[in-house]
Amino acid sequence: MERYESLGLVGEGSYGTVLKCRHRDSGRLVAIKKFMDSDDDKTVKKIALREIKLLRQLRHDNLVNLLEVWKRRRRWYLVFEFVERTLLEDLEQNPSGLDLNTSRQYLYQILRAAAFCHQQHIIHRDIKPENILISQGGVVKMCDFGFARTMTSPAEGGVYTDYVATRWYRAPELLVGDTKYGKPVDVWAVGCLLLEMLTGQPLFPGDSDLDQIYHIVRYFGKPILYV
Secondary structure, three states: OOOEEEEEEEEEOOOEEEEEEEEOOOOOEEEEEEEOOOOOOHHHHHHHHHHHHHHHHOOOOOEOOEEEEEEEOOEEEEEEEOOOEEHHHHHHHOOOOOOHHHHHHHHHHHHHHHHHHHHOOEEOOOOOHHHEEEOOOOOEEEOOOOOOEEOOOHHHOOOOOOOOOOHHHOOHHHHOOOOOOOOHHHHHHHHHHHHHHHHOOOOOOOOOHHHHHHHHHHHHOOOOOOO
């Protein structure tokens, strides 16, 4: 961290903090994600290593760029390009929703990011307004790949954890405990984002998993079960 000057806290989550920093020599602005003591917490360690691995192999105009990684005193530090704001901040400033043209531009870029990940057989699993960064020029960057994972083929019998994705953007199969889901969980989350961009309000604001299912059933009717 000696090479960077901290300019303040950008965000704080369950697994660490994000700082806005300036490189002392080049003057470049970056965002540094500092994980909590990852060696003592297996979950934090798993999330940190997964994000590092995936972002090293994923390079796309609409994905946040990982610049540097280091470990110091049992903590992982990830250095990213700095992007000015999140979609959540845009929505908070526009409580009635974004205009149609802006929503369309953001949606196109979000879909490009998701499609690229899916082409690499990676599902993000936590697409939400906080994880969509937006530059001053309107360029969208999907970020936070701590819950992302590489998909296995059906022949390999891939089984995934169902406790992923923030509740309001969680697909029905996740809410009912399915462990053999796939790319559609990201598509569902993008659809929720689109309606939120257009209206300014979350589509399914459940306060529990059961309430989340209630909101979905209220809109779409009872699910069709296949045995």
